[in-house]
Amino acid sequence: MSLVVVAIIVAAVYGVQLLVQRLRSIGGIIDQEVDPNYKPSEQDKQLIDQTKDLVCSHFGGNIADTLIPLTPQQRSEKLVSFTQEIIETYNLEIERLSIQDMGAGLKGGYSAVDNAILINGNYIALDDAEELKDLVDTIIHECEHARQHRMVEHPQEFQGDPAVLESWRRNFEPGCYIHFENDPQGYHDQAVEFDARNFAASIIGEF
Amino acid sequence: MIIFLQYFELKKFLISLGYSEFEAREVIKKRIRKLSKPVDRAFYHWYKHSKMPEGTLEVDGITFETLTKDLSMMTMQALLYLDWLAKEPEVARKALRKMKDYVQTASRPDTEEPRFTEPEDTSDIQLEDK
Numbered sequence: 620m621s622l623v624v625v626a627i628i629v630a631a632v633y634g635v636q637l638l639v640q641r642l643r644s645i646g647g648i649i650d651q652e653v654d655p656n657y658k659p660s661e662q663d664k665q666l667i668d669q670t671k672d673l674v675c676s677h678f679g680g681n682i683a684d685t686l687i688p689l690t691p692q693q694r695s696e697k698l699v700s701f702t703q704e705i706i707e708t709y710n711l712e713i714e715r716l717s718i719q720d721m722g723a724g725l726k727g728g729y730s731a732v733d734n735a736i737l738i739n740g741n742y743i744a745l746d747d748a749e750e751l752k753d754l755v756d757t758i759i760h761e762c763e764h765a766r767q768h769r770m771v772e773h774p775q776e777f778q779g780d781p782a783v784l785e786s787w788r789r790n791f792e793p794g795c796y797i798h799f800e801n802d803p804q805g806y807h808d809q810a811v812e813f814d815a816r817n818f819a820a821s822i823i824g825e826f
Numbered sequence: 827m828i829i830f831l832q833y834f835e836l837k838k839f840l841i842s843l844g845y846s847e848f849e850a851r852e853v854i855k856k857r858i859r860k861l862s863k864p865v866d867r868a869f870y871h872w873y874k875h876s877k878m879p880e881g882t883l884e885v886d887g888i889t890f891e892t893l894t895k896d897l898s899m900m901t902m903q904a905l906l907y908l909d910w911l912a913k914e915p916e917v918a919r920k921a922l923r924k925m926k927d928y929v930q931t932a933s934r935p936d937t938e939e940p941r942f943t944e945p946e947d948t949s950d951i952q953l954e955d956k
Binding site: 646647733797799804805 | 843844846847848849852853856857892897899900902909910914917920923925926927928930931
């Protein structure tokens with residue numbers, strides 16, 4: 620796996636800070652509650668527990684307390700190391716992990732085309748406890764997308780409800796992923812986002 | 827008075843904005859056919875006249891201007907978000923802090939249909955204009 624780290628651009632960080640303040644004033648604090656309709660399989664539960672252990676070993680009991688004192692470079696290194704262990708634990712075929720300038724809105728992304736996980740480096744530079752914790756959530760979230768894609772490509776490895784796998788397969792069909800900028804509710808409700816959001820919340824909610 | 831929007835014209839319009847075929851179908855089926863007031867009138871005005879109507883469009887204390895200027899939402903995105911806010915205010919507000927990523931899937935040639943397709947409802951979309 621190649622690792623590409625792009626410099627964090629200070630001007631973009633200011634834009635991110637401003638956006639975070641505005642989002643917070645409208646949307647309140649980031650909700651870590653798990654949707655009652657989320658039903659993790661035994662396979663999911665095992666991974667959730669393993670990931671909690673990884674979060675503990677990398678960040679202790681409090682993610683923000685661990686990251687806030689560090690420089691952005693040190694935070695990057697810690698987050699990269701954490702991500703690499705998640706990739707290994709989930710048995711993912713990730714070819715590129717990229718921390719890069721993604722502007723102000725997005726925190727991360729997964730490319731099924733390039734087998735790449737992307738993290739917005741501008742959020743790493745924020746001295747904001749809630750956002751730094753959400754960055755770890757984002758890493759787990761993107762890795763879960765990669766795992767969903769792996770399960771669709773290797774269905775014999777999937778041990779959950781076949782209807783769930785089918786919903787992911789359809790969602791990964793070319794052109795069938797709903798983008799937030801095109802339909803906010805559609806983005807929120809679609810199968811792969813519902814699962815990734817709740818999978819990550821099941822883990823991060825305890826920190 | 828009831829206004830009728832022609833389905834294929836509307837779908838073509840959404841695709842011109844960057845929606846995939848699937849996204850355009852879904853947005854028409856699940857959102858535009860069921861738009862709440864006053865978002866429906868604002869959408870129709872923007873669709874027909876390429877600009878928003880006079881006055882402030884506000885839902886649950888959030889204005890269209892806040893979404894487009896402060897949060898850099900595009901017009902269609904802001905209208906759909908306000909529609910969601912009108913229907914599920916608590917869920918939509920919380921979701922704003924969790925709208926954070928994208929998944930890149932392979933692209934499909936324009937001429938190729940998704941492998942699974944539900945029949946399209948191609949009837950005109952009806953909006954009320956009072």
